[in-house]
Amino acid sequence: xxxxxxxxxxxxxxxxxxFWFVTPSFESFLENYLPKFDAMRSKQGFHALSQKDLMDxxxxxxGVEKSWQxxxxxxxxxxxxxxxxxxxxxxxxxxxxxxxxxxxxxHSDQLIATDYFTHEKDGLLAIPPAENIIRLVADxxxxxxxxxxxxxDLIVINxxxxxxxxxxxxxxxxxxxxxxxxxxxxxxxxxxxxxEKKKLAHAKSREEVMLNQGFDxxxxxxxxxxxxxxxxxxxxxxAKISWYSNMKLAHMKAAVDPRYPxxxxxxxxxxx
Numbered sequence: 275x276x277x278x279x280x281x282x283x284x285x286x287x288x289x290x291x292x293f294w295f296v297t298p299s300f301e302s303f304l305e306n307y308l309p310k311f312d313a314m315r316s317k318q319g320f321h322a323l324s325q326k327d328l329m330d331x332x333x334x335x336x337g338v339e340k341s342w343q344x345x346x347x348x349x350x351x352x353x354x355x356x357x358x359x360x361x362x363x364x365x366x367x368x369x370x371x372x373x374x375x376x377x378x379x380x381h382s383d384q385l386i387a388t389d390y391f392t393h394e395k396d397g398l399l400a401i402p403p404a405e406n407i408i409r410l411v412a413d414x415x416x417x418x419x420x421x422x423x424x425x426x427d428l429i430v431i432n433x434x435x436x437x438x439x440x441x442x443x444x445x446x447x448x449x450x451x452x453x454x455x456x457x458x459x460x461x462x463x464x465x466x467x468x469x470e471k472k473k474l475a476h477a478k479s480r481e482e483v484m485l486n487q488g489f490d491x492x493x494x495x496x497x498x499x500x501x502x503x504x505x506x507x508x509x510x511x512x513a514k515i516s517w518y519s520n521m522k523l524a525h526m527k528a529a530v531d532p533r534y535p536x537x538x539x540x541x542x543x544x545x546x
Contacts, residue, residue, distance in 0.1 A: 276408060276410075278422075279363075279421055279422055280421060280422065281421070291409070292398055292399065292409050293409065294410070297413075300413050303493075304390055304411070307489070308390075308391070308392065310487065310488075310489045310491075311391075314491065317487070320396065322396065323400075328395070329402075331345075331373035332348075332349055332373050345373060347520050348374075349374065349377060351516060352430070352459060352461065355459060361381055361382050361426075361427040361428040362384070362427050363383070363426045363427050363428075364378055364382040364384065364385040364386070365428070365430070365451065366378055366386070366388065366430045367388055367431045367434055368432040368434030369388060369409075370389055370391065370396075370432065371397060371400040372387065372398075372400055372401030375387045376402075378428075378430060381428070386410050387407060387409050387410065389411070389414060390413060390493070392411060413493075415439060415444075415494045418444060418448050418451060423451060424454075425451050425453065426456060427456045429448050429451060429452060429456070429457075430460075431458070431459070432461060432462065433461060435460045435462075435463055436498060436500050437496050441500050441504055442504050442508060442511075445460060445508060449511075454545070455544065458542040459541055463538045463539065463540055464499065464536070464537055465501065465535055466499055466533070467501070469499050469501045469533075470533070471533040472499045473498075473499065511542070513540050513541060514540070517538050518538065521536075
């Protein structure tokens with residue numbers, strides 16, 4: 275089992291088809307938060323995906339949408355990094371509906387897919403059960419402090435690094451969980467030379483949900499973006515930056531107007 279991976283294994287429990295590793299206070303918070311979040315998604319027009327559409331992601335019927343085309347590029351980069359490798363212990367942070375989980379599972383003896391969204395069509399319960407997949411409800415902003423160092427051979431931060439309180443610290447803390455020879459991959463990263471427009475949009479989004487839905491949909495006071503100092507800090511830490519090759523027009527736009535982002539994948543390899 276996975277108890278040996280956690281600093282406080284007594285917090286680990288199984289509820290239905292999911293494992294949970296949360297403090298009592300965070301579990302109570304989620305019990306109040308998740309129904310409100312699901313109701314907001316319904317008001318925004320979210321429609322539950324069919325099982326076929328879920329299994330086809332990031333391709334299939336939804337693959338024509340821009341957000342899924344971005345994730346197609348993320349998957350292609352992941353596969354290029356992993357090739358035919360297989361990993362004993364993998365951690366995915368921000369598994370969401372499992373669009374990437376099923377692909378990572380092909381490279382993993384055991385994969386722990388973490389998120390705090392549990393919806394059966396838009397969260398962890400959308401991931402089909404498999405012998406080598408453990409679906410874990412956890413506070414993904416705190417998970418790096420709850421796991422033991424030197425526990426994983428592969429860690430993937432799935433379009434989630436900018437949604438941390440401090441993205442660079444989170445990346446470094448994730449790296450501490452790697453075993454020697456382990457690899458940390460972060461996909462779906464955006465970097466702004468001038469983030470002021472993004473900061474305003476981030477704050478406006480939060481305020482609109484507070485006003486229209488009556489709750490704060492930011493579970494933590496996340497940064498919500500990354501800037502060029504973050505980019506430099508990642509480089510100084512030893513991370514390798516790969517710019518999305520199919521985002522050339524977006525990168526040209528960012529070069530002309532620094533309020534627009536550049537898109538990158540980030541890789542860190544632990545040698546010792």
